[in-house]
Amino acid sequence: MTLQVTDLRVYYRTLAGDVRALDGVTFDLADGEIMGLAGESGCGKSTLGNSLVRIDGRMKYVAGTVRLDGLELPIADMDRMDEFRFKDISIIPQYAMSALNPTRKIGRMVADLLESRGVRFGEMRTELERRLLLVGLTEAVLDRYPIELSGGMKQRMVMVLSTLLNPSLLIADEITSALDVTSQRAVAETLVEFRARGFVKGMIVITHDVSILYQVADTLTIMYAGKLAEKAPTSVIMQKALHPYTDLLISSLPEVGVRFDERRLSGIPGTPPSLLNPPPGCRFRDRCPLAFEKCAEEPPFVEVAPDHSVACWKVA
Amino acid sequence: MRRYFGRKLSIYLLTFFVAATIDWLIPRFMPGNPVQTLLSRSALPPEAVPAMTAYYNNLFGLDQPFIQQYVNFWAALLHGDLGRSVYLSGAPVAKVIMDAVPYTLALLVPAILLSWWAGNKFGALAARRALLDNAVLPIGYILTATPYMWLAIVVAWVFGIVLGIFPISGGYSYALEPSLTWTFIGSLLAHWVMPFASLFLVMFGGWAIGMRNMIIYELDADYSRYLKALGAPSGLIRRYAFRNAMLPQITGLALQLGVIVAGALVTEIVFSYPGIGKLLLAAVQNEDYFLLQGIFLFVIGGVLVANFLVDIAYVLVDPRTRLGMRGESA
Numbered sequence: 001m002t003l004q005v006t007d008l009r010v011y012y013r014t015l016a017g018d019v020r021a022l023d024g025v026t027f028d029l030a031d032g033e034i035m036g037l038a039g040e041s042g043c044g045k046s047t048l049g050n051s052l053v054r055i056d057g058r059m060k061y062v063a064g065t066v067r068l069d070g071l072e073l074p075i076a077d078m079d080r081m082d083e084f085r086f087k088d089i090s091i092i093p094q095y096a097m098s099a100l101n102p103t104r105k106i107g108r109m110v111a112d113l114l115e116s117r118g119v120r121f122g123e124m125r126t127e128l129e130r131r132l133l134l135v136g137l138t139e140a141v142l143d144r145y146p147i148e149l150s151g152g153m154k155q156r157m158v159m160v161l162s163t164l165l166n167p168s169l170l171i172a173d174e175i176t177s178a179l180d181v182t183s184q185r186a187v188a189e190t191l192v193e194f195r196a197r198g199f200v201k202g203m204i205v206i207t208h209d210v211s212i213l214y215q216v217a218d219t220l221t222i223m224y225a226g227k228l229a230e231k232a233p234t235s236v237i238m239q240k241a242l243h244p245y246t247d248l249l250i251s252s253l254p255e256v257g258v259r260f261d262e263r264r265l266s267g268i269p270g271t272p273p274s275l276l277n278p279p280p281g282c283r284f285r286d287r288c289p290l291a292f293e294k295c296a297e298e299p300p301f302v303e304v305a306p307d308h309s310v311a312c313w314k315v316a
Numbered sequence: 317m318r319r320y321f322g323r324k325l326s327i328y329l330l331t332f333f334v335a336a337t338i339d340w341l342i343p344r345f346m347p348g349n350p351v352q353t354l355l356s357r358s359a360l361p362p363e364a365v366p367a368m369t370a371y372y373n374n375l376f377g378l379d380q381p382f383i384q385q386y387v388n389f390w391a392a393l394l395h396g397d398l399g400r401s402v403y404l405s406g407a408p409v410a411k412v413i414m415d416a417v418p419y420t421l422a423l424l425v426p427a428i429l430l431s432w433w434a435g436n437k438f439g440a441l442a443a444r445r446a447l448l449d450n451a452v453l454p455i456g457y458i459l460t461a462t463p464y465m466w467l468a469i470v471v472a473w474v475f476g477i478v479l480g481i482f483p484i485s486g487g488y489s490y491a492l493e494p495s496l497t498w499t500f501i502g503s504l505l506a507h508w509v510m511p512f513a514s515l516f517l518v519m520f521g522g523w524a525i526g527m528r529n530m531i532i533y534e535l536d537a538d539y540s541r542y543l544k545a546l547g548a549p550s551g552l553i554r555r556y557a558f559r560n561a562m563l564p565q566i567t568g569l570a571l572q573l574g575v576i577v578a579g580a581l582v583t584e585i586v587f588s589y590p591g592i593g594k595l596l597l598a599a600v601q602n603e604d605y606f607l608l609q610g611i612f613l614f615v616i617g618g619v620l621v622a623n624f625l626v627d628i629a630y631v632l633v634d635p636r637t638r639l640g641m642r643g644e645s646a
């Protein structure tokens with residue numbers, strides 16, 4: 001088992017109160033598993049990804065544990081967590097295009113970063129160049145400033161950098177959203193390639209792009225309003241989803257190869273509940289065609305079949 | 317790079333040309349006749365007035381056609397001749413200005429550079445120390461929000477009149493003759509402290525707040541967040557943030573330079589400090605064409621030179637401008 005997340009709760013502090021963006025999430029990620037994470041905008045996907053790497057000042061750790069390769073991560077301790085970042089758990093952020101310091105040559109920045117983490121840049125250089133070639137970049141990029149690279153090149157640079165120290169777990173947040181279709185395919189292939197070469201073991205791929213999920217994800221996890229709705233192997237989710245939300249989400253998707261976004265999803269009537277003071281019980285209740293009395297209680301996220309977990313009273 | 321600076325330089329020269337022309341035009345359209353003013357002060361017998369008017373008009377070249385005056389102006393300017401001051405009884409303007417310049421520079425240059433340096437240091441420090449921040453922010457805001465005139469008067473009143481530590485007016489004690497003695501240098505210094513300190517304080521507050529806000533912004537920028545996510549130590553992140561936050565401060569310095577000339581004007585007037593600002597006021601009050609023109613030319617030149625220096629500094633620190641230049645010549 002690579003990753004075990006148990007009852008993770010991380011809120012945002014706001015003046016109006018806590019936004020319960022991640023409210024009790026439990027799942028496992030097997031060794032070598034690429035897990036797709038999908039759900040409507042604002043359901044907490046990035047919050048989940050970021051919580052595993054870095055809980056920043058706006059966020060508040062409330063409860064839960066994260067174990068990586070059998071070791072509990074001190075995710076609430078900003079300083080102790082530094083040791084694990086980059087080396088054991090790494091992220092390709094949603095903002096990869098602007099993730100590089102604009103006033104530093106890329107090579108210098110990479111060197112600064114590596115040295116600051118106690119890794120000799122000189123020793124990594126050959127490996128770095130090898131991996132750059134793998135994503136279609138030459139070592140010349142190291143001598144350039146970020147503005148000299150195209151968006152796609154920056155994206156690939158960040159992919160290589162984030163995985164350079166062979167982390168166990170990689171979180172890739174919307175890494176294809178800003179790319180054209182060809183680049184999207186290339187990026188997806190790169191992710192699979194990275195796993196095949198052992199650069200990373202497990203991966204959580206957050207995306208709005210179904211075609212990418214088909215292409216790379218072994219399992220799919222569907223989130224709704226700060227909670228997990230369903231997790232199962234990709235083919236199961238696509239064909240035999242059990243949760244009513246998953247069902248609606250999948251059926252509202254256009255055919256493979258076309259991206260879906262918020263507008264497409266307006267196919268599901270209603271809007272998700274506010275995460276500021278979410279109502280008790282199943283959070284999907286207001287929009288669920290199958291809702292009944294029992295749904296006023298919160299449905300547990302339980303395994304209904306091997307590797308298939310669902311949070312719904314109708315299923316359990 | 318050559319091409320870039322060549323182009324910049326020609327833009328500055330063009331600016332200077334246009335500004336100098338406007339500078340030449342403005343006093344000529346101002347109300348009042350300086351020769352008349354001069355004569356009315358000298359209590360001449362009435363029958364001598366027409367003769368003296370003609371004499372002065374000829375001396376200052378005012379009897380020539382407009383265009384000729386303009387050509388003469390440039391010809392003289394290229395020889396470093398700025399004409400003669402009417403109010404200082406025909407003293408060469410260039411010399412009058414050069415006598416005042418050291419005072420203004422001694423006030424401005426340290427005040428600008430030190431406040432910029434200290435303000436940036438302090439602001440950067442405040443951005444990461446809550447305790448300091450809680451002190452710097454209000455003090456900085458109060459300093460920048462205070463009208464300069466008011467602050468200068470308060471400083472003069474507290475340190476000059478109530479505490480009596482520093483003299484409140486002049487560039488040196490009127491009892492002394494300018495000379496290279498310790499007494500005179502001491503007097504110069506004592507007279508310099510308050511105008512300098514008041515200028516420094518006002519600018520310091522602005523820089524400190526600007527830097528603090530920039531650093532906080534940079535520390536939250538995507539590249540900082542990425543480094544944090546990869547576990548980079550805060551030292552590295554702060555180093556990057558500081559460098560990037562300096563860029564707008566350098567531009568700010570260039571922009572300030574223009575405004576600062578006005579700041580010095582008020583300082584010199586409040587403290588009767590014998591610099592360019594005080595001279596400017598005198599020139600206006602006495603409708604002294606040539607002096608006014610000369611001072612404006614000097615200020616224009618100063619601002620342009622300062623901006624050019626900042627351009628060079630900017631190219632050295634920001635790779636993006638260098639790249640822009642490369643793209644241009646390609």
Ligand SMILES: Nc1ncnc2c1ncn2[C@@H]1O[C@H](COP(=O)(O)OP(=O)(O)OP(=O)(O)O)[C@@H](O)[C@H]1O
Nearest residue numbers: 012014019021040041042043044045046047058275
């Ligand atoms: N800094 C913040 N302060 C308060 N609330 C926040 C903050 N960041 C996010 N949220 C809230 O937390 C919820 C989850 O946000 P998150 O960014 O995780 O969504 P997401 O699923 O990644 O959406 P998207 O698909 O648009 O990227 C949202 O409802 C959002 O309004």
Ligand code: SF4
Nearest residue numbers: 282285288295312313
């Ligand atoms: S628990 Fe009830 S409301 Fe929630 S998804 Fe299942 S049936 Fe719908």
Ligand SMILES: [Mg+2]
Nearest residue numbers: 045046047094
């Ligand atoms: Mg997101």
